Amino acid sequence: MSTGTLEHDAAMQPTEAAADPARATRFGWLRGIRSVKVIVGLVIVLVFALVAIFGPLLVSTDPSAVSNDILHAPSAHHLLGTSHNGQDIFAEMIYGTRVSMVVGFVAAILATILSLVVGLTAGYLGGVSDEVLSLITNIFLVIPGLPLVVILTGTMPNAGELAIVIVIAVTAWAWGARVLRAQTLSLRKRDFVEAARASGESTFRIIFREILPNETAIVAATFLSTVIGAILTQASLAFLGLTSVTDWSWGVILYWAQTQNAMSYGAWWWFVPPGLSIALIGTGLSLMNFGIDEFINPRLRSAGIATKRARKRAAGTRSRTGRPARPVAEPAAAGDGAAARGDVVLEIKDLRVDYLSGDSTVRAVDGVSLSLRRGTVLGIAGESGSGKSTLAYAITRLHESAAEIPTGQILYTAADGKRTDILRMSDRELTDFRWEELAIVFQSAMNALNPILKIGVQIEDAIAAHRPSMSERQRRERVAELLTMVGISTDRTTAYPHELSGGMRQRVMIAIALALNPEIIVMDEPTTALDVVIQRQIIDQIMELKDRLGFSVIFITHDLSMLIELADEIAIMYAGRIVEQASAQDFYRAPSHPYSRGLIGSFPTLSGSKRELTGIVGSPPDLRALPTGCSFSPRCPSVTDECRVREPLLLPLPRVGEPTTPAVDATSPGTRVACLLYQNSEPVAAAEADRS
Numbered sequence: 001m002s003t004g005t006l007e008h009d010a011a012m013q014p015t016e017a018a019a020d021p022a023r024a025t026r027f028g029w030l031r032g033i034r035s036v037k038v039i040v041g042l043v044i045v046l047v048f049a050l051v052a053i054f055g056p057l058l059v060s061t062d063p064s065a066v067s068n069d070i071l072h073a074p075s076a077h078h079l080l081g082t083s084h085n086g087q088d089i090f091a092e093m094i095y096g097t098r099v100s101m102v103v104g105f106v107a108a109i110l111a112t113i114l115s116l117v118v119g120l121t122a123g124y125l126g127g128v129s130d131e132v133l134s135l136i137t138n139i140f141l142v143i144p145g146l147p148l149v150v151i152l153t154g155t156m157p158n159a160g161e162l163a164i165v166i167v168i169a170v171t172a173w174a175w176g177a178r179v180l181r182a183q184t185l186s187l188r189k190r191d192f193v194e195a196a197r198a199s200g201e202s203t204f205r206i207i208f209r210e211i212l213p214n215e216t217a218i219v220a221a222t223f224l225s226t227v228i229g230a231i232l233t234q235a236s237l238a239f240l241g242l243t244s245v246t247d248w249s250w251g252v253i254l255y256w257a258q259t260q261n262a263m264s265y266g267a268w269w270w271f272v273p274p275g276l277s278i279a280l281i282g283t284g285l286s287l288m289n290f291g292i293d294e295f296i297n298p299r300l301r302s303a304g305i306a307t308k309r310a311r312k313r314a315a316g317t318r319s320r321t322g323r324p325a326r327p328v329a330e331p332a333a334a335g336d337g338a339a340a341r342g343d344v345v346l347e348i349k350d351l352r353v354d355y356l357s358g359d360s361t362v363r364a365v366d367g368v369s370l371s372l373r374r375g376t377v378l379g380i381a382g383e384s385g386s387g388k389s390t391l392a393y394a395i396t397r398l399h400e401s402a403a404e405i406p407t408g409q410i411l412y413t414a415a416d417g418k419r420t421d422i423l424r425m426s427d428r429e430l431t432d433f434r435w436e437e438l439a440i441v442f443q444s445a446m447n448a449l450n451p452i453l454k455i456g457v458q459i460e461d462a463i464a465a466h467r468p469s470m471s472e473r474q475r476r477e478r479v480a481e482l483l484t485m486v487g488i489s490t491d492r493t494t495a496y497p498h499e500l501s502g503g504m505r506q507r508v509m510i511a512i513a514l515a516l517n518p519e520i521i522v523m524d525e526p527t528t529a530l531d532v533v534i535q536r537q538i539i540d541q542i543m544e545l546k547d548r549l550g551f552s553v554i555f556i557t558h559d560l561s562m563l564i565e566l567a568d569e570i571a572i573m574y575a576g577r578i579v580e581q582a583s584a585q586d587f588y589r590a591p592s593h594p595y596s597r598g599l600i601g602s603f604p605t606l607s608g609s610k611r612e613l614t615g616i617v618g619s620p621p622d623l624r625a626l627p628t629g630c631s632f633s634p635r636c637p638s639v640t641d642e643c644r645v646r647e648p649l650l651l652p653l654p655r656v657g658e659p660t661t662p663a664v665d666a667t668s669p670g671t672r673v674a675c676l677l678y679q680n681s682e683p684v685a686a687a688e689a690d691r692s
């Protein structure tokens, strides 16, 4: 096994978290309040909150009590002066703060709950629910808010504060709901949500654990701006005299100041404190909003708050430690692949997958039959659009809703010999099957990992969904074991995906796939996004783990030269069909199909001598309008007239001088090829008759 040093350098850097992981997790949230903006914002909001909660208990003066001290400027006796009938403005402000804050926060809580329910339901469920909820949201958005509030409160003269709260909440939720819906729509198709679905997490858990945390910044922003909006709306309504003018709030104080001409008397102490309070609470809440955004978004946080520390740490690490040690290799764990090698674990029979869009149907997988032997690697290669991913998603039953599987069987043989057709599994059976028996490694680890959850938590989640009885300690031990297996230092458990290199993220995906010791791992271009050095490390790692744990792999890639090195069996796809299937050795020695030869000539080898790259002329066909006969014929250098009219079947490669015999069993050994060059007319015609 060759695990290079580039990634391990990063993996092994001791961090503060590593020095004291408990401290890092327990006090991690404190990082959020290190920002000056947040501290200032928090202090402002906290002061107002304390005044609102305790102020009325501590101030003995009745804000409504009149006296002869008319329009007195601030003094020791009246800290904020008095009004036109001698009422104490300081007492009014203390009581007013409570009403304004309660109205602002309660209305914002109600509006945010409404936004969340509507936005998440519409975005996640889609379809009719989305259409109806979006229509309602849009109606509320186009109704001008303030006039509506004025009308609603006007119909309730002397409405209590509760009525004001409800009116503000009802008119303020729509904007947040719209933003949350859009965000949910984009998140629900992300790979990490698909991965959570595939790993068996419930819809409730997916919404609240995977989607909602990714929207926390938006929810917080919506909430805080709704608080500001609600405080302003309440103040405006009170200022216009639309609330009870004897229930003290900042708006009511302004109402009296305005109606009693405070400005013309020069009584600034009457209108400045409520005006300033409204401006100050708005500033405080906005500052908190910026800070929360930084705290919630780990990328922003590391760009700002943590960067200096990270730099210091990195410098310290380099000077202290030099080159880090390699991870300790694990002793052989579960699985005894060698013993079981040879028997078929997955058999795909005549599989078809159609994409239905409007009137047209795209047959992306057309009559594919393949088999995967236990403990081996089946490599599937082909140009973009040849149907590789569609095949992988159909095998895992994660195909899009637009895709339909009209025919075929995907037979899985468990270790105890029990055979099941994956296509006929119920949802419950599928949930248990995926990850326990068959795991998936998606193409882009950055998309497949939830950006705001630490990698350890994400691995634990996959385990917890299938092993609810496992204790937290056992899960943590398993996470450490898995990370070690894939060559990541266990002190990276608390790292976020963006803190890891591309290769390390892909290793985390492999660790998640291995979490429950599956029999099969489907890897859809797991190394495409990585540079060749890291590609090589990951491939070596996969092969080492496969030999140690005995799982089987379906490996999908564009890169044929990589497949030749790692696969036992290779299948080449073109326009949704298998055009050649052979052992990697035979394939490398003598690829039979002209398309396979073209593909081999298009890639540089990962090792070995340099050769000229030739490529394949033309481009892949449009699946909606395939040419008659062999679909590769327009690009084939060996094309004959017959190729343009007759469609070749996938048949065993005949030895020289032998006629072609039709193959009915995808598990039969030997090279199979779909090319008329190797098929003499008679038996091929018989095979076609058989097929129809």
Ligand SMILES: Nc1ncnc2c1ncn2[C@@H]1O[C@H](COP(=O)(O)OP(=O)(O)OP(=O)(O)O)[C@@H](O)[C@H]1O
Residues within 6 Å of the ligand: 355, 356, 357, 362, 364, 382, 383, 384, 385, 386, 387, 388, 389, 390, 391, 400, 402, 558, 623
């Ligand atoms: N949702 C869809 N609706 C309609 N056609 C689709 C859809 N997804 C894929 N296709 C079509 O199905 C065919 C096979 O696509 P698929 O993604 O499986 O190919 P691929 O070999 O995996 O390509 P790549 O290597 O680029 O991922 C393509 O012609 C593609 O346009």
